[in-house]
Amino acid sequence: MEANIYDLKVPLNSRDLDYNLEKDRANLFFYGEVWRGRVRSNVEEHRTIDTIEAGGFLTDEFFNQAITSTCRLRISQITYPAKLRSLQKGLAMVHGVKRATVHLEFKEAKVLFDPNLTTETLILKAIADIGFEADLISVGDEAYEVHLKLDRASSGDMGAIKSSLEQAVGVTYVEMEVVERMVTVGYEPDRTGPRSILQFLEKYGARLYVPPKRRELEQHQEACAYRNLFLFSCLFSVPVVAFAMVLPMLPPYGDWLNFRVCKMLTIGMVLKWIFCTPVQFLAGGRIVPCITTEICKYGCFGCCRHQCSLLLLEVMAKGKSSDALGKLAHLAPDTACLMNFDDNGSLLSEVEIDTQLIQRNDIIKIVPGAKVPVDGIVIGGESNVNESTITGEARSICKSTGDKVIGGTVNENGILFVKTTHVGTDTTLSRIVQLVESAQLSRAPAQKLADQISKFFVPVVVVAAFVTWLGWLICGEIGLYPKHWIPKGMDEFELALQFSISVLVIACPCALGLATPTAIMVASGKGASLGVLIKGASALQNAYKVKTVVFDKTGTLTVGRPEVVSVVLFSTFPMQEVCDAAIAIESNSDHPFAKPVVEHAKKMRRKFGARSECCKRVQNFEVFPGGGVGGKIDRKTVLVGNKRLMRVHNVDITPQVDRYTIENERLAQTCVLVAINGKIAGGFGVLDTPKPGTKAIISFLRSIGISTIMITGDNLATAFAVARGVGINKVFAEMDPIEKANQIKSLKTRGNIVAMVGDGVNDSHALAAADVGIAIGAGTNIAIEAADIVLMRSNLEDVVTAIDLSRQTVYRIWLNYIWALGYNIIGMPIAAGILYPFFGIRLPPWLAGACMAASSLSVVCSSLLLKCYRRPLNFQST
Known part of the structure; x- marks a missing residue:
């Protein structure tokens, strides 16, 4: 190896790329470990190559700063924004934790930490000290693993099976459940695969086992739990409705309810108490206990019944918000046709196998009408492939030898022979799901507003409830309102307390906490279905503020398939x-x-x-x-x-x-x-000709108040000629990667919110420097890794789609805030009895509880309307 030349093996975006440092010194981001004179790297935290010493060795300080690990945790007690803030503050204080993202809806936390300073066990202990119970979901990034069930293995065989598996070629780890006879095997895809592991354990009756996804299982269980609570509460609430509202109106059938069992109680009151108690302490135990307990004292059974029904609808509605992920995950077919060849290349057999058993470098036959199981390269045949499910592109694309195909797409009219290149969690489909999940777990800047409001909201509500109780009590005691205002069976104290309880019930800030995350969940899923992958909530929210879009030339504004026209x-x-x-x-x-x-x-x-x-x-x-x-x-x-x-x-x-x-x-x-x-x-x-429709897209951006700039390393005259053809008036030409990034930073210092659209390695610095980096999906992996938004179709129309979707999402978030705060602003005065002196309108606690649950439901349903989003059309007419 020559002096100052370093070979790098860089799995960027789960795709292996070989880099020569001297060739691409300015654009490579990595951290890693020295391994046989090379650097094995993984992009988790951006570190420039300049960290390498002149002599060619990586310093210990570099590794100590760069090496990080991640873990995902399940935290069941997070139910309110206040608890979420408490947990985030606690995690931030844990030594070695670099970043922690907690999601209220999924009740999950993703923690980025330094393994040299802390471990998953210490993080779990720290969370327990804060007052939360946490379970470890996973450690590190998604791994290659296969889940198997051993039908013919005894408990005594499990130890020997584990030992032999750990010594097998390519196996990285083995986890077992002896009682259930299940085994999880991690592997290196370049050395082995699930089919080889299955054959290795064939004599033990090994078969594939697909464990249910924890999140989906828990969402289903939560919905079932609320359904059962609702039915349970109905069982006891219906008789109470009869005792309280039906029988008293049907004399003499209801007269017996007024018989007194003692001086203070009637039969009707006792029966109401008997039937309301299970509703309160069993069905209502999961719903704001302090409030429902007070309500129960006055026989207001309906609150629990209404809240159970509305919360059931709310849980089901929130489940709908992540439907896009489920649909994406099930795009891949269940089976595939594997072709087996001998050493001379002669076909031995065609076997239908489970898609999960496909390994890297397998040859797969895809017949007309079948789905492509995994990513690969066409080595034979020709056909049109419909990629709309992945990229959102409605037109079919002709695929022939040498072209790439994506798992989950549909082969339309010909037979294709595909050599698999990416399997398991490495496929484009899996990466999309991971990106969308990551976006849904991240917190948008707008959520900070809800957190700030909630921080002061609770004490204000408590004070308002106390003032309401005190005001009505004093007014009643000194006779400021007539005695006939007091309902039968109450006194001044009880009436004042009911008004106070109604204020507490209706002012619950749950809807405020749902306003942002539900909109982000739906929008990121909708974007994925349109071929626009948004990596985080911040990118989704920031895109709506973009006032300047900077385009690279080659491969972005142009087709990216240049041809030599003269020599x-x-x-x-x-x-x-x-x-x-x-x-x-x-x-x-x-x-x-x-x-x-x-x-x-x-x-x-x-x-x-x-x-x-x-x-x-x-x-x-x-x-x-x-x-x-x-x-x-x-x-x-x-x-x-x-x-x-x-x-x-x-x-x-x-x-x-x-x-x-x-x-x-x-x-x-x-x-x-x-x-x-x-x-x-x-x-x-x-x-290199401009992409069709580029001029119309530039014109459309200008019409909505967004200026456009071209930045390129090409010469000034060529750049101006291309820019003039597509309608761009401002051009920066003959710029290297560092100059591109510096120009982006210069635009930002003038107060511009800048988006950068690019596709090449040379654009990665600029993409990272921009407020919103947008990578063309067909571009290089390092550009995609540096970007905030990825356009799977490589179509510039999706730049408009990304910005417009961001605007619609932010609009929906603010509308959700209006819904959430509107209930409180309008409902709290009514609950406090402001209309009672004039119109006799009083909001009972059970009805206040129903309104509180309805506010959350309305916010979730408002966010679900983003599923109806349609991309802007008719650019040619602008």
Whole structure:
């Protein structure tokens, strides 16, 4: 290995990419551990490559700062925003915890911590000390694992099975439940897979076992629990309704209820007490106990019954808000057709297997009408594939040899043979589900408003209830209102206490806590179904404030499939030598223009009589960000890039070269110049056409008050030509990745909320620097990792969709706040009896309880309306 050259194996977004540090020094983010002279990295926390010492070793300080771990916890007692704030503050004080996200609806917490300073056990103990009970759901990122049930294994076999599995090739861990004879096996997908593990345990009757998802199971159990409570409360409430409202109106059938069992009690009162007690202490035990206890004293049984029914509806409605995740998770088919070949490539058999048994590098046959089971590359056949379920793109896309296919999409009319590349939690479908779950678990900035309101709301309500009780009591005692206002069987004290209880009941801030998270849950799920993946609640909320959108050029505004349209010689170098130099150098480059230059140069070699492939060896290869690439071939210094690169290396640009480049730039073409030993030998004219409809999209953004800018590493003339064609007036050209990021920061300092749209490695700095980074889905993994929003369709229409969805979501959040606060603002004065002196209208505690539960239900239903969102259409008409 040469000095100052480092090989990196970087699993970014669960896809392995090989990087050379010198080639991509400015754009690689990683942390990792030294492993056999290399760096194995994992993107969890951004750390620049500059942390590496000049000598080529990673410092201990670097690793101590960079290594992190995550764990997910289930916390059952989180029911109110006040408890959530208490837990968050407690977690933030735990030594070693870097970040903690707690979600009220899922009752889950995701904790990012330093494993050198704390452990999952210590975090659980700290949570217990705060006063909460927590269970560990998972540790680390989603792992490759398979769940099996052993039908023919005895309890005595389990120990031997575990030992043999732990020694098997590719197995990383083994977990067992001896009594149930179930085993969970973690594995490395490049070395083994679930099918191999199943065959390994075949003699024990191993079969796949799919454990129910904990969240779905608990949501179902919660809904069933409230349903049972509702039915239970109805069983006791119906007789009370008869005793209180029906029989007294049907004399003489109800006269017996007035018979006294003692001086203070009648038969009717005793029966009401007997039937109300189970409703209060069993059905009502899970609902604001202090309030319902007071209500029970006055025989107001209806509160529990109404609250149970409304809370049942609320739980069911909240379950609907994450339906998109369930639908996404079930897009993949249950089975797939596996093709088995011998060592000579001859087909041995076609076997239908469970999709969970597919392993990396398997060959899968997909017939017309079947779903693609996992991600892969087409190695044979041709067909149209409908990807609308993943990307939201309505049109079918033709797939042939070499094209990628995505799990969950539908093969329409031909047979495809696919080599699998990503399986299990590594598939695009799984990643989408993980991103949406992450977005739903994150907290939006708007939630802080609800937290602040709730912080002061409870003491204010308690004071208001006390003042209400005191006011009515004093007014009654000194005779400020007539005695006939007091209902039969009450006195001044009881009437005042009822008004006070109604204030306490109706002012519950539950709806306020639901306003933001429910809207975020629905919107992130809806965005995923439209092909717009939003990584966090902050991104979803911030996008609505965007006033400036900055676009990259190549692959973003343009199609991203550039073609060479002209080749010119500028010296005595023969065409074959120029082509050989271009092929050798550009083959090492990942720039979008490299591939078309290489392909066209190969065609030119064959055209001029070359019979063999170019196999020139490149030494001292180097990347010049924003300029091009270079290296040495047969002791000759070769540069391939733009005029800027040539000027930096003092290469003479003749008038002939200048005229050629200017003419191409006027036609929106990019000139790729080839210099050999300090002299320009030839040039390639490369054309990358703008994406269809781009001009209409830019016009639409302008019509809604958003300015647009192009920022590119291409030359100024070409950039202006492309920008002029799509309607962009402001252009920053000839910029390297660092300059792009600095320009974004400069725009932000002027008070702009900036969104950056890009697709390449060179855009990752700018995407991270922007307020909202938007990555084109077909772009590189590092760009997608750095972005806040990913457009799966690679269609610029979805930039508008992301911004519009954000605006609709924020509008819905504020509408939810109005719903939540409206109930309290209007209901509390009525509950306090403000209308009673004028209209005789009084809000009993049971009705106040029903209104409180209805407020939460209305907020959830308001958020569910986001499921009806439709992307803006008819850009061509703007």
